[in-house]
Amino acid sequence: MTEQEAIAYIENYGWSATRLGLGRTRELLAGLGNPQKKLKFIHVAGSNGKGSACAMFDAVLRAAGYRTGLYTSPYIQRFNERIRVNGTDIPGSRLAELTERVMQVAEKMDDHPSQFELVTGLALLYYYEEKCDIVVLEVGMGGALDSTNAIDAPELAVITNIGLEHTEYLGSTLQEIAETKAGIIKPGCSCVCYDGAPEAMEVVRRICEELEVPLTCSDFSGLIPLDCSLYGQRFLWKDAEYRLSLPGPHQLHNAALVLTGIEALRKHGWRIPDSAVHSGLENVSWPARLEVLSREPVFILDGGHNPQCAEALACSLDLLLPGRQVIFLAGVLADKEYDLIMKMLLPYAKEFICVTPDNPRKLTGRELADYLTGLGAEASACDSIEEGVLTALQRSGGSVPVVTFGSLYLAGTVRTCFRRQYRSWLRKRCIAARDALTPGERQTFSETICRRIAESDAFRNAETVMVYRSVRGEVSLDPLLRHSDASGKRFCFPLCAGTELMPMIPGGWKAGAFGIPEPDPETSEKISPEEIGLVICPGTVFDARCSRIGMGGGFYDRFLPACKNAVIVMAAFEVQKTSRIPVGEWDVPMDAVYTEEMIY
DSSP states (O other): OOHHHHHHHHHTSSOOSOOOOSHHHHHHHHHTTOGGGGOOEEEEEOSBSHHHHHHHHHHHHHHTTOOEEEEOSSOSSOGGGGEEETTEEOOHHHHHHHHHHHHHHHTTOSSOOOHHHHHHHHHHHHHHHTTOSEEEEEOSSSSTTSGGGGSOOOSEEEEOBOOOOOHHHHOSSHHHHHHHHGGGOOTTOEEEEOOOOHHHHHHHHHHHHHHTOOEEEOOGGGEEEEEEETTEEEEEETTEEEEESSOSHHHHHHHHHHHHHHHHHHHTTOOOOHHHHHHHHHHOOOTTSSEEEEETTEEEEOOOOSHHHHHHHHHHHHHHSTTOOEEEEEOOBTTSOHHHHHHHHGGGEEEEEEOOOSSTTBOOHHHHHHHHHHTTOOEEEOSSHHHHHHHHHHHHTTTSOEEEESOHHHHHHHHHHHHHHHHHHHHHHHHHHHHTSOHHHHHHHHHHHHHHHHTSHHHHHOSEEEOOOOOTTOOOOHHHHHOGGGTTOEEEOOOSSSSOOOBOSOSOEEEOGGGOEEEOGGGOOBOOGGGOSEEEEEOSOBOTTOOBOOOSSSHHHHHGGGOTTOEEEEEOOGGGBOSOOOOOTTOOOOSEEEOSSOBO
16 A cells, blocks of 8 residues: 555545544554553643644653654645654655554444544554654544543643534533533543633533542733744743744743643653753744745735634734735635634735635635625635635735635645745746846946956856856846956856756857857867856845745756855846745755845
8 A cells, every 4th residue: 555545545434524432433442452552642622722732732842852743633735744753744654554554453343433533543553653752632623522532541631722613513602612622631630721711611620620630720811922023922921931933922822821731741740841841832833823934925824714713813913914904815614604704804804815725615715705795895716726826926016915814724725836836926026126127227237246246255266157148137247257357267158958068168159048148069168067166146036045946947957056166156136136935946045146235
């Protein structure tokens, strides 16, 4: 069985409808040797913040030196994300092997397990065989009858914020839902709880008293925000200062809950130094939760999909983008309370671009756009999520923030296609800005750039310099070739196609690939990349870190890695600079970038 066959088997296995109960999971685990009985757990239930809290616990425990398992759902881009050990997704080969073993047990059961139960059994077997010290286990739905609750008493039961959700399965009131979620609390564990709705808290306190389980509610009164941005925040908690990489005021409450849980774990004998707590929170990563995919324009990806998530997103926009309207890229499931979600976010919208999530329960982009238009919003629909991403980037003009929300199924597709669409948009934008310069500006700027390069140590120290003939408005390096300091330098020019890599100063020129002039090989002498001391590379886009966007099949992308002894610099106009480039396989970084304004 291959990885792809294993995933196809799991996703098409048995039935996927929700049918709560522990009997099937316990039977499956017994057939696998009860791996859960040889593991220790942090068990996390709640309506919102479960995944973020799990990610924080995992990051802190790994920083403390423990070998951790992390079980979450759903995945964003790749099925393997759901099952992680020490921050690494389960390898495809192990997933295939374990699927075959679990399948043999499941197929013999009279009452076959569900997809989620099957995956839970597979994950627990993997964590046992990987010798995890502790597993951070996220509840799928509810708590008491969720398949993850087939474990014995965990080290720590964690209850995050509780809201109305899955009422057809969990109950119609907060008390009923809290009762279900508190089902993960067992004698012998400790419990920490998000200090939320009083009616939910009353249920959790009662159950802890009945089971004689010590309960600690997170103390938000001791939580003091210091500063925040889209890229993280600082806060005080019990007079200690922390940095958290996850943005959003709601994440501070999740962090306080995790810090409360760390104190409880220490009482159970877990050695978690303060340095590990600080390091874990500062470096934790949790995709698709107010995740910033780009800075220019600001493009935020959030998997929020219920009214509580929408409220958290609204608070985050007030704090992080005060007074600014945004372009929403939205897609929702038809069975979610999308009317409440949209009305909550409507005041922040410049416009909505609506798409259809890849899920059978989808509300189509056209249906959502019609609904929003009926509310008086400016809304349009796109035929695909990829088209929606590109449309949002184009409408932003590089300055209006874009926020994607509505479904984790939407978030996964956006995260998969964003890099490709963003790089394409960025290239076109920077080419347009470069081409908008007048011929006089290009000439003046090119002379300044060439003078800066000629005065550099890299140029002075190089005996052989590789340059290029500019096309389509690029920086012209002709002034450098004529520069008085260029005497004694050996200049060479690239062939832009074929296998001939590097001729000497040519006796003639011919039209090359992509319309770029290149030397005539018959009148030029080849040299090896090892002889080159300096490469002056053309570029379309760069950032202050000296990253560039390559074309993939172009001459420089193929040739630069072979220039082992060369200093590699870019000549570009300042208008070609962007805030940050999402680096790809072909994007060989520059040692420096020279523009008419400065040297990066």
